[in-house]
Amino acid sequence: MHGRILKGIAGFYYVEAKNERVYECKAKGIFRKAGIKPMVGDDVEIEIIDEEKGLGNLTDILPRKNSLIRPPVANVDQAVILFAIVKPDPNYNLLDRFLIMMRQQNLPVIICFNKQDIATKEEQQELYDAYEKCGYKVLFVSVLEERGLDELKALLRGKTSTLAGPSGVGKSSLLNKLVPDADMQTGELSRKIDRGKNTTRHSELFYVKELSDEQEETFIIDTPGFTSLELRGVTCDSLMNYYPEFEEYEPLCRFGGCSHIAEPDCGVKDAIEEGKVARVRYDNYRILYQDLKNMKPDYSKKGR
The missing domain is CATH 1.10.40.50 (Probable gtpase engc; domain 3)
Structure with missing residues (x-):
């Protein structure tokens, strides 16, 4: 049966199959021997070993369109990086590191700055001038006041986007605006797998019903907040x-x-x-x- 990995915890992978049921699956040893680690967003084949309990095994990982190391996700169309304009002030070093990593993957990036409601026009203009000239799409939003979200939704429609950013910038609040039942989805999955959702943060794929139709589906992959990023494959000369x-x-x-x-x-x-x-x-x-x-x-x- 074909499916897509929604979440991975401690060697278990939770796959939504074409019948819209979520199965708890273990990866066969062949992946470990081949040095392949399943990722959230992977399209996979599974075999059902207990339909009643919703248990299965991962038998194959279908070819990936792309894969990222940080955050560790696969088959994404674009990245949305969220920072606050103020409180906290943006960490430019961290933002530039993320942009470099996405450029290595040839992945389009939308830079989204939150907390527009408490920032000055001068603070917004400084950020816009710095990053719009680099060729990135720069958006300013207020998740609290739901300002600027329509433009963001238009850019998300019909794509699989990974949502990334440091802690404390409003990422969870933004996800809940885009996917109103995200807490319900997460809670339901936590009950199915008998694991608390707040013990450890993991990447998780959500279906965005509001932005989907029969012609195009929209997904967002929520990822853990980060405070540092290591650049790989980059030298001072490059x-x-x-x-x-x-x-x-x-x-x-x-x-x-x-x-x-x-x-x-x-x-x-x-x-x-x-x-x-x-x-x-x-x-x-x-x-x-x-x-x-x-x-x-x-x-x-x-x-x-």
Whole structure:
């Protein structure tokens, strides 16, 4: 039977099958031997071992359109990253790290800033100027007052979106506005699997009924809040490739391969002084550049 993984906890995977029933499944050893870990969002084949109790086994993971490491989800069309404009102030370093990771996966990102109701126009404009120039869709919403949600819903319609962001920015409140019965769905699943929903946070896929019809279905994958993100596959020399707003000004650099850090006559640095590139983005680029430059190489995986 074909289905999709809604949630995974402690080696058990909860699969909604085509008959709209959720089955508690264990993954067969073949996946572990092959080094494959099932992910929320995976399309899978299952065999039913107890229809009455809703138990089954995962027998196959169908080809993935894509997969992310952080958050660990599969088959998504876009990412929605949620930060607060204020209270707490946005962590630019964390936001840029997330954008780099999604750019590595060629995954479109919607940057959504919450708490518009308590932020000034100047604070909103600063964020818009910094990230709209990078080619990202930037939205400002107030989940509390339900402002800006219609535009977000239009962007979510017909897609599977992963919702990510740090704790305390209103992610759970936003999910409950988009999926009014999310608490009910989670509670129902918790009763079925006899596990409390608040002990550990896991990624979970929700069907968005309001934004779905016979032609297109809409899903949101809620993911745990995070406070740090490790960049993989990025070096200090390749970092500039993840800042698309630099590209226009790089031909104006005096030296080929300019890192835009210490070199004189740098077109990117000139653009920053002229206000053509957001200083907050460049300042964070410098921090990430130095962090990557100071990283010690990992020789543990190299042959002896």
